[in-house]
Amino acid sequence: EAGVTQFPSHSVIEKGQTVTLRCDPISGHDNLYWYRRVMGKEIKFLLHFVKESKQDESGMPNNRFLAERTGGTYSTLKVQPAELEDSGVYFCASSRGRQETQYFGPGTRLLVL
Amino acid sequence: AQKITQTQPGMFVQEKEAVTLDCTYDTSDPSYGLFWYKQPSSGEMIFLIYQGSYDQQNATEGRYSLNFQKARKSANLVISASQLGDSAMYFCAMRGFNTGTASKLTFGTGTRLQVTL
Numbered sequence: 001e002a003g004v005t006q007f008p009s010h011s012v013i014e015k016g017q018t019v020t021l022r023c024d025p026i027s028g029h030d031n032l033y034w035y036r037r038v039m040g041k042e043i044k045f046l047l048h049f050v051k052e053s054k055q056d057e058s059g060m061p062n063n064r065f066l067a068e069r070t071g072g073t074y075s076t077l078k079v080q081p082a083e084l085e086d087s088g089v090y091f092c093a094s095s096r097g098r099q100e101t102q103y104f105g106p107g108t109r110l111l112v113l
Numbered sequence: 114a115q116k117i118t119q120t121q122p123g124m125f126v127q128e129k130e131a132v133t134l135d136c137t138y139d140t141s142d143p144s145y146g147l148f149w150y151k152q153p154s155s156g157e158m159i160f161l162i163y164q165g166s167y168d169q170q171n172a173t174e175g176r177y178s179l180n181f182q183k184a185r186k187s188a189n190l191v192i193s194a195s196q197l198g199d200s201a202m203y204f205c206a207m208r209g210f211n212t213g214t215a216s217k218l219t220f221g222t223g224t225r226l227q228v229t230l
Contacts, residue, residue, distance in 0.1 A: 031216070033216070033217070033218075035218070035220075041222070042117075042220045042221065042222050043204065043206075043218075043220040044220075045216075045217035045218060045219070048216040048217065055216055056216045056217065058217075059217065089156070091158060093158075093218075098216060099146075099208075099210065101148070101160055101163055102160075102218060103160060104150070104157065104158035104159075104160070105157070105158075106155070106156050106157040107156050107157070107158070109156075
């Protein structure tokens with residue numbers, strides 16, 4: 001069974017540009033989560049999808065971040081326009097049930113210059 | 114609100130020795146789950162072990178065991194017979210089971226473990 005995959009693995013962009021991160025969850029996992037770790041800080045929750053619906057987006061930092069999960073399969077996280085403080089590692093995780101173990105992808109390392 | 118505290122930014126252990134990574138937590142949820150994840154230098158987050166707050170016994174998974182002391186609000190990870198491949202960052206995390214907190218994991222800052230020969 002394939003694990004959670006994320007693309008790209010690394011992204012370097014300039015301030016003001018747009019970046020779109022993609023996450024493919026484990027097949028059959030209805031629950032998909034985004035987290036991020038900004039340099040030197042804890043891994044923080046961003047949002048949670050159940051199928052294509054946003055269940056909890058309380059961790060989204062501001063309206064420059066837009067997450068989608070059309071069709072309830074893969075998800076994208078768009079940052080537009082990117083700011084310096086958006087640099088960090090963005091993790092995606094998925095779980096079969098809401099209260100089941102979350103399995104993480106390898107992360108996307110985003111650097112905004 | 115939930116909080117995880119990992120007070121050891123870095124730890125060293127000799128190969129084949131046991132090591133304990135500390136984790137304390139704080140939550141107002143009456144039921145919750147505690148997790149440990151491993152992040153090797155390659156970057157992926159690997160799930161290691163889970164402990165439910167109402168589980169009667171401490172969780173074990175191979176060389177990993179979780180020393181759960183509910184009254185002390187601690188959930189320390191014990192790795193027995195350390196191997197060089199155990200060198201990694203280790204994160205403690207928790208999730209409450211109330212509706213408002215059931216989805217998100219709260220993480221600590223991590224402990225970097227280095228296994229030496």
